[in-house]
Amino acid sequence: MWFCCDQTTARLKTLAQAAQATAGDWGAMGWAILGYYGEKTLVDWHFMTFENSIAFLGPAGTYCNEAALKFAQRLNIDDPHLVECSSFDEVFDCVDEGATRFGVVGKENSLEGPVTATLDNFAFRTDSVILAEEVIDVNHCLVVHPEADLSRIVRVASHPQGIAQCRRFLAQNFKGVATLAVSSTAESARMAAHDPSVAGISNALAAEVHGARVAQRAIQDNSENQTAFALVGRMEDSGLLTGTRFKTTLALFLRADKPGALQMILSEFTYAGINLTMLQSRPTKRQLGDYMFFVELDGSIHDIDVQTALECLRLKLREVKVLGSYPVD
Numbered sequence: 570m571w572f573c574c575d576q577t578t579a580r581l582k583t584l585a586q587a588a589q590a591t592a593g594d595w596g597a598m599g600w601a602i603l604g605y606y607g608e609k610t611l612v613d614w615h616f617m618t619f620e621n622s623i624a625f626l627g628p629a630g631t632y633c634n635e636a637a638l639k640f641a642q643r644l645n646i647d648d649p650h651l652v653e654c655s656s657f658d659e660v661f662d663c664v665d666e667g668a669t670r671f672g673v674v675g676k677e678n679s680l681e682g683p684v685t686a687t688l689d690n691f692a693f694r695t696d697s698v699i700l701a702e703e704v705i706d707v708n709h710c711l712v713v714h715p716e717a718d719l720s721r722i723v724r725v726a727s728h729p730q731g732i733a734q735c736r737r738f739l740a741q742n743f744k745g746v747a748t749l750a751v752s753s754t755a756e757s758a759r760m761a762a763h764d765p766s767v768a769g770i771s772n773a774l775a776a777e778v779h780g781a782r783v784a785q786r787a788i789q790d791n792s793e794n795q796t797a798f799a800l801v802g803r804m805e806d807s808g809l810l811t812g813t814r815f816k817t818t819l820a821l822f823l824r825a826d827k828p829g830a831l832q833m834i835l836s837e838f839t840y841a842g843i844n845l846t847m848l849q850s851r852p853t854k855r856q857l858g859d860y861m862f863f864v865e866l867d868g869s870i871h872d873i874d875v876q877t878a879l880e881c882l883r884l885k886l887r888e889v890k891v892l893g894s895y896p897v898d
């Protein structure tokens with residue numbers, strides 16, 4: 570059921586949550602914003618089925634939204650019920666609390682590296698796992714109010730990753746202008762559409778959805794800018810998607826910090842002939858100087874060589890947590 574209303578997206582979210590609370594056993598209400606035109610919002614209102622629900626970083630038009638639609642296609646979900654969240658933490662909460670079956674979070678960017686907040690969620694907060702990976706091309710635009718004068722911009726807003734990926738452009742074109750970190754790139758487009766003194770960094774779709782104007786395209790420091798997103802879900806759903814190429818992501822916790830600990834880990838992968846695609850150390854959050862490692866490798870936990878390496882590591886480490894073993898195409 571579609572309808573057009575004169576409510577803001579924030580107010581609609583409150584209404585949708587109230588409807589969900591009263592929906593009871595016969596299913597929750599779901600809704601998706603199809604377009605936002607000034608004060609009017611075109612809404613697709615439906616009964617949400619848990620099976621088709623995907624939480625993503627909103628509002629509409631984020632790169633995460635693009636990834637969620639690609640995952641829906643791979644899952645053969647024709648009418649995904651997309652649930653908008655304001656952070657990746659909230660996406661994890663949706664899946665963990667059973668509000669949605671799936672969630673989509675940023676995992677790694679080709680310019681800025683691993684999304685550490687996502688890795689930390691997997692290592693320390695959630696029992697959900699990575700079910701699949703989808704790589705999205707990131708083409709940032711400078712987006713402004715339709716009547717904005719570029720010389721009067723006093724703030725450039727975006728997701729911290731968006732700002733970091735356009736550092737050179739900002740230094741050359743907005744020297745001395747303050748930057749503002751907001752929850753997503755599309756949120757910065759929404760802000761720009763309402764305030765001529767604020768510019769946003771987002772894709773062209775977000776500008777169109779939220780009523781902003783694209784002032785300049787391709788402003789990222791490197792044209793080869795891509796972000797890998799993870800489909801997050803319960804362990805029971807791993808294996809739902811199949812593919813020809815697999816990756817496995819691990820969180821490795823040492824028994825004790827000692828010389829050669831990292832070399833010992835790496836040598837297990839070398840002996841098993843496994844190619845690593847990412848290595849990241851992160852604080853264990855127990856005490857200063859205490860670190861654990863995230864490792865991503867080519868292969869599946871069903872491969873004999875991966876199983877061999879994991880068995881050896883389990884003998885030597887305090888914990889080997891498999892964050893997911895999933896198809897990448």
Ligand SMILES: O=C(O)C(=O)C[C@]1(C(=O)O)C=C[C@@H](O)C=C1
Pocket residue numbers: 626630631632633634675678684707728730731752753754755796
């Ligand atoms: O803000 C968005 O549009 C997002 O989907 C988040 C995100 C990220 O987490 O890195 C995704 C891609 C870009 O790298 C910038 C921001």
